[in-house]
Amino acid sequence: MVSKKSAAALAAAAGAAVLLGAGSAQAAPALGQTAPGQANLAKNDLGQALGGTTTGLGYGIAPIKSLRLDPWANSSADFLNNGAALQPDQGLPEIGTGTLTGPLSAGGGAKDLPVVGGLTGLLPG
Numbered sequence: 001m002v003s004k005k006s007a008a009a010l011a012a013a014a015g016a017a018v019l020l021g022a023g024s025a026q027a028a029p030a031l032g033q034t035a036p037g038q039a040n041l042a043k044n045d046l047g048q049a050l051g052g053t054t055t056g057l058g059y060g061i062a063p064i065k066s067l068r069l070d071p072w073a074n075s076s077a078d079f080l081n082n083g084a085a086l087q088p089d090q091g092l093p094e095i096g097t098g099t100l101t102g103p104l105s106a107g108g109g110a111k112d113l114p115v116v117g118g119l120t121g122l123l124p125g
Contacts, residue, residue, distance in 0.1 A: 070104040073104065074105070083102075100113075103117075
């Protein structure tokens with residue numbers, strides 16, 4: 001009767017012999033040739049690899065660009081809909097915080113912000 005340890009060792013030895021190719025001696029192929037049963041690998045196409053990466057990255061980033069940044073947008077608890085404005089002298093136009101916080105309090109994402117929105121156009125997706 002064979003014990004469990006010796007059966008496991010026998011199975012491991014048989015697996016190693018199969019993986020290492022014990023008992024099948026072959027001559028080494030000449031330079032530039034492949035041995036029977038071996039495959040030639042094709043050259044990498046950098047353009048296709050980069051295109052696939054960019055496409056996949058675009059699908060991953062597109063939802064992030066339109067992700068709602070203000071969870072309380074369009075609600076009574078939204079603290080970004082409170083703004084401050086300043087009227088400078090000499091007839092200059094009014095300056096206020098509504099320009100920056102308005103897109104967020106309306107439920108927009110990073111692509112809707114005044115400065116950052118233009119930069120998100122550089123990202124794929």
